[in-house]
Amino acid sequence: MNDKNAISDKKILNSEERQAYILEQLKIHGKVRVVDLSRDLDVSGVTIRSDLENLQKTEYLERVHGGAIQSLHQYDNMDYQERLLLRRQEKMEIAREILNYINNGDTIALNAGTTSYFVALELKNKKNLKIITNSIPVATELNMNSNIKIILLGGAINSHYSFTYGMDALNQMEKYRINKAIISVDGVDINAGITTFHQEEVDLSAKMMERAKVRIVISDYTKIGRESFVKIKDLDEVDRIITDSKADRNIVEMLKKKGAEVVCAPHF
Template sequence: MTSDTPKLGSDRQHQILRRALAERVVRIKDLAADLGVHEMTVRRDLDQLAEQGYLERVHGGARLLEKTSEELAHQLRATKNTEAKEAMAQAALGLIQDGDVVALDASTTALALARILHARKVSAIVSGLDAANVLAQNGVPFLMVGGNFHAPARSFVGAFFLDTIARLHPDKVFFSAKAFSPEIGFTDPHLPEVGAKQALIRSASTVVALLDASKFARRALATIATLDQVDTLVTDADPPKDIRATLDAADLQLIIARATP
């Protein structure tokens, strides 16, 4: 299985695309001033992004192509905090033993774990297309749980997914969230993904949350899991003192996986 998705270019082009996602239309003059580069540099970036099918060039700038916006948002999430995700994935791998059946949600953090899962003799359960692609390339046996396709996360959700995952019982599930606060737990704004993550958590013997420290003391629309539903939290930096105290009181294992400088 291979992906036909174009690879994103430089960090500057990432910034341009994030701006386009927010504003839909970007202007060369504004981008040059904000990025501190010559207008000709911005023109070249816009031309390259247009060639890759992300933007449409218009007079004085470019417009985001609607058909690519969801795919683009997913790719930009995958390229954010990559060092932290890789460090957390390595720490998570240390929690996995040969022979385990491991379930992964469709987050880009769990995808980082999928990329190195071949280091263990395991099988996996996945709901995301990208994780399935990686596992297939690396020769890791896996079961893909289908359902309604949810384009923003490139995953499967819905009634069919929920019914199927309820019949499966992995040893360990690894999931991520958009936010965490002690009062309401791990949260996410996308309701279809919330339901899928909840079902994965209910199915497993051991539940591991993968959450970079930027998401502490924040909240999103819906709760995925409360602290009493999670066994281990893997993060990339020390939580704030009040959150650390809450985690300790909950008797939750905390693993801090710092990215290598």
């Protein structure tokens, strides 16, 4: 956290006020550290750890070594526009980096997610692409671009997250052979592989990867080293992982030692 987020006048806050501040920082940054919160709130590390433990009991966060990360429960309670604003800079870094691995004329499968949306914005810089997606916002954004042909997979609709899923979408995806699959995930872990919160979408994301020659996973720094609800694929079934400049370097090195190609997009 930056100093500008600190409580400048060191006002003594009660536990409810401290926890509200912690949740706000989680919403902005996706993760918090005990040492930063202790400094910002002018309380002991013991007090902060107690606050984190209490918030974990209500499923607002998940405790990790040295701090906490945003829980899936908290993320799930946000609407699409709120999630689109979260970690916008990091998602833009990933989106710009991925252009280095996309060629004019590629046929690409792109699953749903706010990081996928930012990738879609950058794909407008390429020519003669064919994009197969289950993301309604992605399809809507790219539909009027003359350089891109869009195929929106049909099926049932998850209105909260704005994507299609189900057997109709799976059967349609089975018909296509694609150059690249770009898969947005909620967790990248050495042992758990790549995982997602969305049980409805997991089979379709897996099918996109199976039909692709090159399989690229995109994930912001808060998902690196994290396991989400349901598994999509093992790490050895991924050709490249693209994350942002804030990714934990120790975890990135562990992933590389496991054999994964990990690219940390530069900050801009």
